[in-house]
Amino acid sequence: MPPSVIRASAKRPTRATPSERTLSYVDAIREATDQEMARDPSVLVFGLDVDDPKAIQGTTRGLLEKYGPSRVFGTPLSEDAMTGTAIGMALAGLRPIHVHIRMDFLMLAMNQLINVAAKSRYMYGGKVSIPLVVRSMIGKSWGQGAQHSQGLYSFFMHVPGLQVVAPTTPYDAKGCLIAAIRDDNPVLYVEHRILHFQNGPVPAHTYTVTPGRARITAVGQDVTLVGISQMQSECLKARLYLEEIGIQAEVIDPIWLSPLDIDTIVRSVEKTGRLLVVDNGWVCCGAAAEIIAQVAERLQGHCSFRMRRMGFAPVTCPTAPSLERLYYPDSRTIAAAARDLVEGTKTGWMPRERSELNSFIFKGPF
Amino acid sequence: MLERLYRSLYRIRRLEEAFARVYPTDKIKSPIHLSIGQEAVSVGVCAALRLDDVVFGTYRGHALYLAKGGDMKAMAAELYGKATGCTRGKGGSMHLISTEVGMMGASAVVGTTIANAVGYAYALQYQGRDALVASFFGDGGSEEGVFAESLNFAALKCLPILFICENNGYAIHTSQERRQGRPDICARARAYGIPAERIEHNDVLYLFERTRTVAAKIRAGGGPHFFEVMTYRWREHVGPNNDFHLGYRTEDEATPWIEADQVTRLGAMLLPERREQIQEEVEAEVEAALVFAEESPEPEPAELYTDVL
Known part of the structure; x- marks a missing residue:
């Protein structure tokens, strides 16, 4: 990202605390998770490969060592049941974070997300709530193709009982994730693989970015x-x-x-x-x-x-x-x-490409 | 214990028979999937559980809700679509819940709650509690992908969960033989490393004893266990009537199940005066529940927008 763009997106947060510290989007997610896990033992993070050497692009790095395998674990390749499992944990008072390295994989979890997570609070007359965070990433470029690139959040916007957030800066990545974890209802937290490489100011303390505010x-x-x-x-x-x-x-x-x-x-x-x-x-x-x-x-x-x-x-x-x-x-x-x-x-105008605006070029593999 | 089991069976039977009687009047504003004939499965298992153990069930969940201790009046009112219902008129017959007694919900989508039960069991283990989860589903549920995925994870984490496959032989109108290449559900559980046993004849006493034994093992950290309980649905898939005229099953097939009815069997094991006393009490309770449901108010319009988030 060119510095001018970074400044444009970073200077504006309406409720941001000024911060000189710069963090990547990836590190902002990791820090938010770490701080919430430290604060609240009911927070767990799991999903395919969250505990492997690559640690979901680094977003879960170090958490296993700090919090142990009962709170940080990789799962079998069972998105449907693991989503249902997360809901069951939430019913028992835990605050699970279920991670999917591609949003496309959520299609395997739709029954649990739409029929159970979104509906339980309502159809059980308020007797239960589902404090669940589902993280997923949209891929782009370097051959991501048909099943690694879809931005399917509108599916979830359609359904009452779900919240959907797609933060674009490191500041919001942290604040939105903390807000999602603390929320008593399910939140689809949508990341984008390209945004992971963003850097920007992120306060060290915990803070939330309020749902429903642009x-x-x-x-x-x-x-x-x-x-x-x-x-x-x-x-x-x-x-x-x-x-x-x-x-x-x-x-x-x-x-x-x-x-x-x-x-x-x-x-x-x-x-x-x-x-x-x-x-x-x-x-x-x-x-x-x-x-x-x-x-x-x-x-x-x-x-x-x-x-x-x-x-x-x-x-x-x-x-x-x-x-x-x-x-x-x-x-x-x-x-x-x-x-x-x-x-x-229709003017037919197309700006001449300014290479300094395209300084960020990602080289695979993801 | 005999009396307790009988009362539990009889309550379910008589309430559902009352629902079936009332159903043609359209006072019940909910599809009903009656448990009649299958009560023993819920009763036998739940009688061996503790209050802090939890159960998850299916849309055919009246028996489970009552057997675990759910309030009869709140259930009847729920079916009538009243504000006093167990979900205040939001869930109906297929989504009964009573968190106070550990009935944690039921799904209208087959197999769905198996995974929720597994997650709850994970939480119990993580929290260091010695309660357990009983997950009820049908023979149809064992064909869903979530069944295989859930059993695998439960075995992997050695979770405190008892799976109960309530095998009534049919998914709506299609027999198990027409749906399963190898109709041996226990074999599939064993394939995941979970000890499994088939319990024949809907036998409530045997099921109670086995659950008591197995529950102790599970509480001691022995990991998941699997029951396939053979049972039979007497009435139609959904609704108050018989359905033998449809031709997908015969009355001859039903006869041995009806002859081995657990309600009758346990009743015969009690002293006549005790049996009659229980029956009288239950009849009064059922009558009171229906009156309560009928007289309860409908939900306020504002209720439409509560508990969305």
């Missing part, structure tokens, strides 16, 4: 860019391209997708009159569709605005780099779409 990561008056998960980074870069042509983009990071802070987005659109939501998933029935629908419901009749969704191409993710480039929105295609929204016409 953050304005850059202020502008011409167009509102809402970037979800890794698309937040692309939006912040797109903003720099737009600056070159005199367009001031306001960038919003929803952080929590459920509960969703629609108020912050609505206020921004009232100001800019243009809304571009860039999703880290497909647009059909996706998070972007939901955000735009909610804004339209709120603003219809008293404020007209132009709107657009962007997201993955409506195909399966290909592995060839040349095709994959076309599959994802990026800072330049976002900037181009934003300019078209502002001008109300």
Whole structure:
């Protein structure tokens, strides 16, 4: 990440305590887990490979040594039963964190997540609650392809009883994870493999990033860019391209997708009159569709605005780099779409690539 | 103990028969999957458990809820869709719960609670408690992937859990032979390293004795154990009636099960005056539960939005 982008995303946290200490996204997750495990013996972390030498990209490193194998353990390859097991632990008063190194693997756990975790509190008349955190990672590039790259959080946004969070900075990675662990209800905590490499200020003490509150990561008056998960980074870069042509983009990071802070987005659109939501998933029935629908419901009749969704191409993710480039929105295609929204016409403009904005190049394997 | 077992069996039988009688009036606003004929499985196991042991069950869960000590009035009210129901009108017949007595829930999706039971057992072990978990599911549940995954993990961690496969021979209308290449469920449990035994004839006394013995072993750290209990559902899969006219099973098949009815069998082992006294008490209890359900208020509209998160 270029320093300017880091500053743009790090300076803004609405409730952040100033901190000089810099941590990676990975270390922020590890620290949050460590601090919560130290504070509360009911917190456990498990999942495929959490105790192996690579320790889930380092996010669980050192925890086994510190807390022992009954609180930190790798599991059999049984996502369905292990999710059900996590729910059973939660029913007995524990606070499990179940880790999946790819979000795609959650498809094996849908029955337990949707039919049990989301519903138990309600269908049992409030007699129980399920304090469960499910961490999962979205992959990207270097051949991640069809089954290692999906951003499927909208599935979970659809279902009452689940909360969904997709932090994009190390600060939020820590604060959201602590909030999720302390929450009495299930939280889907969505990471992105590319975001793992981010560095940023992270206070050493424990803090929570409140559910249902978005953050304005850059202020502008011409167009509102809402970037979800890794698309937040692309939006912040797109903003720099737009600056070159005199367009001031306001960038919003929803952080929590459920509960969703629609108020912050609505206020921004009232100001800019243009809304571009860039999703880290497909647009059909996706998070972007939901955000735009909610804004339209709120603003219809008293404020007209132009709107657009962007997201993955409506195909399966290909592995060839040349095709994959076309599959994802990026800072330049976002900037181009934003300019078209502002001008109300298809301008055909595409910013010339600034290599300093692409200083981060990931080389596999993941 | 005989009296206790009989009372438990008789309560379930008579309440469910009352439900079946009331059902055509549409007062019960819930599908009912009656346990009639299968009561002995829940009763035999639960009679050997402690209050702090927990059970997880299935949508055919009336017997388990009552056998573990769940409140009859709260259950009846739940089926009537009333605010006084055990889930305040939110879960219905298929999601009975009574956390106070360790009935930790039931699922309408087959096999689902097996994993939840295993997780609870993990927590008990982690917390150093000597309680155990009893996980009830059917022969259909043993075909779900979650069954295999859960047994593997329970064996791996040597968890304090008793699996009870309540084998009534049918998943809705399809017999076990038509669904399983090798219809030996105990063999599958053993494949995961879990000691397993088949208990024939729905025998409540034998099941009680075996559970008592096995529970002590589990509490002492012996790890999971598996029962396949052979039983028979007398009524239709869902609803109050018989279903022999459908042709997927015959009355002849049911006859030996009905002749070996555990309610009748245990009743005959009691002194007539004791049996009649228990029956009278239960009839009054059932009657009171139905009156309570009928007279209870419906949930307030605001209840729709409570306990989502």
